[in-house]
Amino acid sequence: MNKKQLKQLIEAALFAHPQPLSAQRLHELFERQGVSLNGVKSALKSLQDDYHDRGIELVNVASGFRFQTRPEFGESLAGLWQERPARYSQALLETLALIAYRQPITRGEIEQVRGVSVSSNIIKTLQERQWITVVGQKEVPGRPQLYGTTAQFLDDFNLTNLSELPSIDFTDETTAETAITEREDLHD
Numbered sequence: 001m002n003k004k005q006l007k008q009l010i011e012a013a014l015f016a017h018p019q020p021l022s023a024q025r026l027h028e029l030f031e032r033q034g035v036s037l038n039g040v041k042s043a044l045k046s047l048q049d050d051y052h053d054r055g056i057e058l059v060n061v062a063s064g065f066r067f068q069t070r071p072e073f074g075e076s077l078a079g080l081w082q083e084r085p086a087r088y089s090q091a092l093l094e095t096l097a098l099i100a101y102r103q104p105i106t107r108g109e110i111e112q113v114r115g116v117s118v119s120s121n122i123i124k125t126l127q128e129r130q131w132i133t134v135v136g137q138k139e140v141p142g143r144p145q146l147y148g149t150t151a152q153f154l155d156d157f158n159l160t161n162l163s164e165l166p167s168i169d170f171t172d173e174t175t176a177e178t179a180i181t182e183r184e185d186l187h188d
Helices: 003-016 023-035 035-048 069-082 090-102 107-114 120-128 151-156 176-187
Strands: 056-061 065-067 133-136 145-149
Touching: 003 023, 003 065, 023 035, 023 065, 023 120, 056 107, 065 069, 065 145, 090 107, 090 145, 120 133, 151 176
Parallel strands: none
Antiparallel strands: 056 065, 133 145
């Protein structure tokens, strides 16, 4: 198989598959046809270059490569979908941010940092969107669940890993532990 055919095959696979495909998965798919992993990576890079100045782009997200429309066209294309995009409350976004930046984190720790209780509906919505999942239980009395983000979260927010999250200036340096300590000091 020549380079042009490989590019076309990978392009077709990425368009046909509903989820992102990793270079490794593409290699496994076409390995029987004599395709090397380096050949797949080279073809992906070439495809990214081909789509550089187009209305769509080939991006690498946490779970692999996918084609998507360029972000700058989002507003113009929004009329193609009947349903309105979901609108999320400030509380939900704050909860998601705390989980993303401080994972693994318990519901109680989120409540300590936010200063208010976290609605069960917020956690349920984040789990239904597959943005968060239970990653374990904290070894303290009551064994509360620990929450963390998922690959779906990274994909939906166009990230390959958590280090790509925007940096936040933590000049306050309030953590769940310091919030608890400060709260106890107020009650003394």
